Amino acid sequence: QKDLSPFTEEIIHTVNKQYATGNPRMLLLVLRSILDVAAHAKVKEIDQQTIEKGVEFAREKLKDAQSERIKQIxxxxxxxxxxxxxxxxxxxxxxxxxxxxxxxxxxxxxxxxxxxxxxxxxxxxxxxxxxxxxxxxxxxxxIFAEELGLTQDKQAEKNEEE
Structure with missing residues (x-):
C-alpha cells in the first residue's frame, strides 16, 4: 500500500475522473490546488469540501491564464x-x-x-x-465549466428537471 496522504486512491481516482478528465497534467494541477487549499485551511484529511474548494482554486488560476491567452491569441x-x-x-x-x-x-x-x-x-x-x-x-x-453548465449547481438543476 503506497502512502498517498493526505490523499487516498479513491480521492485521486474521483478527482481524475470528475475534474481532470483523465489528463495527467490537469490531475496534477488540481491535486496541487487541493493541497494548497488544505494547507491554507490546516486540514489534515482531504474531504469533499476541500476537493471542491481546490477545484475552484485551480479553475480560477487557469481561467485567469487562459482568458488572458484567449484575448492575446x-x-x-x-x-x-x-x-x-x-x-x-x-x-x-x-x-x-x-x-x-x-x-x-x-x-x-x-x-x-x-x-x-x-x-x-x-x-x-x-x-x-x-x-x-x-x-x-x-x-x-x-475552466469554463460554469459557462458550459457543468458546475455542481447546474448539475443539480438538471437532475431536478428529470
Missing amino acids: LTPKMRDILEIIIGEKEGGPVIGTALADELGMDQGNLSRYLNQMAALNFLNKHRDGRIVSYEIKPELRL
Missing part, C-alpha cells in the same frame, strides 16, 4: 466562435458544416478558424470519413 471572430461552442453547444462536439449554417458563415472560412483554434490547442479535432467535428479541450472544459 484569438481574433474577435475566433472568440465569437469559441463562445458559441462553449455557451450554446456545451463544448461540443460540433460539426463544422452544421455550425457554418447556424452562424451564416462560409464553410471554408469557418473551417480555417476551427483548424487554427485546433492548432492553437483550444479545440480537439476528430475526423470520421468526410465528417470533421471539433470540441473544446478537456482542460478548457474544467
Whole structure:
C-alpha cells in the first residue's frame, strides 16, 4: 500500500475522473490546488469540501491564464466562435458544416478558424470519413465549466428537471 496522504486512491481516482478528465497534467494541477487549499485551511484529511474548494482554486488560476491567452491569441471572430461552442453547444462536439449554417458563415472560412483554434490547442479535432467535428479541450472544459453548465449547481438543476 503506497502512502498517498493526505490523499487516498479513491480521492485521486474521483478527482481524475470528475475534474481532470483523465489528463495527467490537469490531475496534477488540481491535486496541487487541493493541497494548497488544505494547507491554507490546516486540514489534515482531504474531504469533499476541500476537493471542491481546490477545484475552484485551480479553475480560477487557469481561467485567469487562459482568458488572458484567449484575448492575446484569438481574433474577435475566433472568440465569437469559441463562445458559441462553449455557451450554446456545451463544448461540443460540433460539426463544422452544421455550425457554418447556424452562424451564416462560409464553410471554408469557418473551417480555417476551427483548424487554427485546433492548432492553437483550444479545440480537439476528430475526423470520421468526410465528417470533421471539433470540441473544446478537456482542460478548457474544467475552466469554463460554469459557462458550459457543468458546475455542481447546474448539475443539480438538471437532475431536478428529470
